[in-house]
Amino acid sequence: GQNIDQPTEMTATEGAIVQINCTYQTSGFNGLFWYQQHAGEAPTFLSYNVLDGLEEKGRFSSFLSRSKGYSYLLLKELQMKDSASYLCAVLDSNYQLIWGAGTKLIIKP
Amino acid sequence: IAGITQAPTSQILAAGRRMTLRCTQDMRHNAMYWYRQDLGLGLRLIHYSNTAGTTGKGEVPDGYSVSRANTDDFPLTLASAVPSQTSVYFCASSDSMTHTQYFGPGTRLTVL
Numbered sequence: 001g002q003n004i005d006q007p008t009e010m011t012a013t014e015g016a017i018v019q020i021n022c023t024y025q026t027s028g029f030n031g032l033f034w035y036q037q038h039a040g041e042a043p044t045f046l047s048y049n050v051l052d053g054l055e056e057k058g059r060f061s062s063f064l065s066r067s068k069g070y071s072y073l074l075l076k077e078l079q080m081k082d083s084a085s086y087l088c089a090v091l092d093s094n095y096q097l098i099w100g101a102g103t104k105l106i107i108k109p
Numbered sequence: 110i111a112g113i114t115q116a117p118t119s120q121i122l123a124a125g126r127r128m129t130l131r132c133t134q135d136m137r138h139n140a141m142y143w144y145r146q147d148l149g150l151g152l153r154l155i156h157y158s159n160t161a162g163t164t165g166k167g168e169v170p171d172g173y174s175v176s177r178a179n180t181d182d183f184p185l186t187l188a189s190a191v192p193s194q195t196s197v198y199f200c201a202s203s204d205s206m207t208h209t210q211y212f213g214p215g216t217r218l219t220v221l
Contacts, residue, residue: 045209
């Protein structure tokens with residue numbers, strides 16, 4: 001079966017760094033996406049990784065290890081507006097996105 | 110129009126009624142998708158369309174139907190609504206090069 005695991009909830013402090021992990025087992029792999037979703041809003045695209053390594057985009061970075069079936073999203077210099085759910089999704093062999101249940105990130109002042 | 114629009118924003122519906130959720134995109138994306146999102150379950154794919162004129166079933170298609178008469182529109186119909194279809198429904202589209210999905214604002218549907 002296809003499975004994506006990520007923690008249900010995490011708490012971090014404003015100004016700090018947080019790492020959100022995602023592990024996956026899917027039928028084929030054509031890339032991994034991270035999306036941000038604020039409460040009551042639609043998911044918005046953050047990053048895409050298809051090769052191993054780290055992709056940096058401002059305060060956000062995403063890492064992929066295909067051999068380990070593992071990715072993480074790193075958020076630096078946390079701001080209150082980063083309070084949201086972060087969704088990990090894998091593009092499978094049929095080019096369909098398989099979604100994790102999301103990680104709710106709570107930022108405390 | 111910029112991106113993807115959905116209508117209505119929210120709706121309360123009596124069980125047994127028929128309901129069509131509308132979705133329109135102006136990005137000329139080939140692929141479109143309908144998801145439902147329930148607390149703790151994440152996004153679940155209902156139906157998809159890889160190109161105009163074709164549709165496919167996702168993970169939870171029962172009780173729903175779709176059509177794709179043209180590139181821009183992808184309506185989702187509930188033939189006879191049931192309370193378990195109470196959810197937030199998101200429409201999305203993607204291009205065939207990057208496969209990045211872009212989402213509409215969602216429709217919050219309550220079936221009583």
